[in-house]
Amino acid sequence: MNEGFETLAIHAGQEPDPHTGAVVPPIYAVSTYKQDGVGGLRAGYEYSRSANPTRTALEECLAAVEGGARGLAFASGLAAEDTLLRTVCAPGDHVLIPDDAYGGTFRLFAKVLERWGVSYEPVSIGDVDAVRAAVRPETKVIWVETPTNPLLGIADIAGLASVAHDAGALLAVDNTFASPYLQQPIGLGADVVVHSTTKYVGGHSDVVGGALVAASAELGERLAYHQNAMGAVAGPFDAWLTLRGLKTLAVRMERHCDNAERVVELLASHPKVTQVLYPGLPEHPGHEVAAKQMRRFGGMVSFRVAGGEQAAVEVCNQTKLFTLGESLGGVESLIEHPGRMTHASAAGSPLEVPADLVRLSVGIETADDLLADLSRALG
Numbered sequence: 001m002n003e004g005f006e007t008l009a010i011h012a013g014q015e016p017d018p019h020t021g022a023v024v025p026p027i028y029a030v031s032t033y034k035q036d037g038v039g040g041l042r043a044g045y046e047y048s049r050s051a052n053p054t055r056t057a058l059e060e061c062l063a064a065v066e067g068g069a070r071g072l073a074f075a076s077g078l079a080a081e082d083t084l085l086r087t088v089c090a091p092g093d094h095v096l097i098p099d100d101a102y103g104g105t106f107r108l109f110a111k112v113l114e115r116w117g118v119s120y121e122p123v124s125i126g127d128v129d130a131v132r133a134a135v136r137p138e139t140k141v142i143w144v145e146t147p148t149n150p151l152l153g154i155a156d157i158a159g160l161a162s163v164a165h166d167a168g169a170l171l172a173v174d175n176t177f178a179s180p181y182l183q184q185p186i187g188l189g190a191d192v193v194v195h196s197t198t199k200y201v202g203g204h205s206d207v208v209g210g211a212l213v214a215a216s217a218e219l220g221e222r223l224a225y226h227q228n229a230m231g232a233v234a235g236p237f238d239a240w241l242t243l244r245g246l247k248t249l250a251v252r253m254e255r256h257c258d259n260a261e262r263v264v265e266l267l268a269s270h271p272k273v274t275q276v277l278y279p280g281l282p283e284h285p286g287h288e289v290a291a292k293q294m295r296r297f298g299g300m301v302s303f304r305v306a307g308g309e310q311a312a313v314e315v316c317n318q319t320k321l322f323t324l325g326e327s328l329g330g331v332e333s334l335i336e337h338p339g340r341m342t343h344a345s346a347a348g349s350p351l352e353v354p355a356d357l358v359r360l361s362v363g364i365e366t367a368d369d370l371l372a373d374l375s376r377a378l379g
Helices: 005-011 053-064 077-088 103-116 128-134 159-167 217-230 235-247 249-268 287-293 309-318 368-379
Strands: 068-074 094-098 120-124 139-145 170-174 192-195 209-213 273-277 298-306 333-336 357-361
Touching: 005 053, 005 235, 005 249, 053 209, 053 235, 068 077, 068 217, 077 103, 077 139, 077 170, 077 192, 077 209, 077 217, 094 103, 103 120, 120 128, 128 159, 139 159, 159 170, 209 217, 217 357, 235 249, 249 273, 249 298, 249 368, 298 309, 309 333, 309 357, 309 368
Parallel strands: 094 120, 094 139, 139 170, 170 192
Antiparallel strands: 068 209, 192 209, 273 298, 298 357, 333 357
16 A cells, blocks of 8 residues: 555654554663663664664654655764765765755865765756766766755756666765655655755754665665764654654645745745746746656745845845744745855855855745745845
């Protein structure tokens, strides 16, 4: 029986507790477990870095909603990225990354992994032919965000999976902006999905976490070995909060999308906005691909402001309901200036973002209130 997304999000990995009948997985605030004789583990648990029942529930649910073989939960999105890359790459290897990507991901490649001997090359991931041309014999991973952060570019996941596999490389898809509800990359050929579960999966701006979901059991086992060996695991309370958020992801994403579409409509007609970046717009270059591989177009909206950098900063400073802050994907709306905030680490690089860019994470408040707040800020 193929259960629907909402059913999986609420039930996968979350059977009622056999001892008490509790319908929510308990928070196992425990570091070690009694063994029934040397090597006699109960349900495989020995030490909570290796495995914890609360984390197991989250990992099984994440694997189910992404359609993967194995899910793994981490202390942050970057911890998940680092573990993935150090599992599948070695010094001398090469990775293709988006020329528009999260600043922390760029920093991980440019300031950490490059010193370790892994080279990277930014490429336009919206152009399958350009990605194919950039592949080298030593390319081990094609790293994709779709939509990208913060310019909301779209990658053809199926097309890039073909390019990666033809080259003997893996396709890794950061699915944070779309969330598992709007997009399932593994079903389109991706080898592994990456999440900052801090964002839409957690959904309430109260927990930091990350996740990997592997398409194959073999890759999942390799990742699990390194998760344990490297140790940046999600704690039980963080796993419990993230799992609680995941239960309502479907209904939240529908409202995020509804509100984002209203915001885009306002921005597209505003005289002080020079460009709106949103894959739901027919004129967006990735619109047709996004329409094929996404359920809807998401709650992230970016736009460029007439008057340049200072005007963009001023808009960020003038909103009241849109809170000025980093991160995204929570129930409350956020506004930020990527060039000075989330993407400051990309300044002076090929990933530097336009200075007149504003990024919105559109929350689930009353849409009319959000529109009034943006109208006041834009003037």
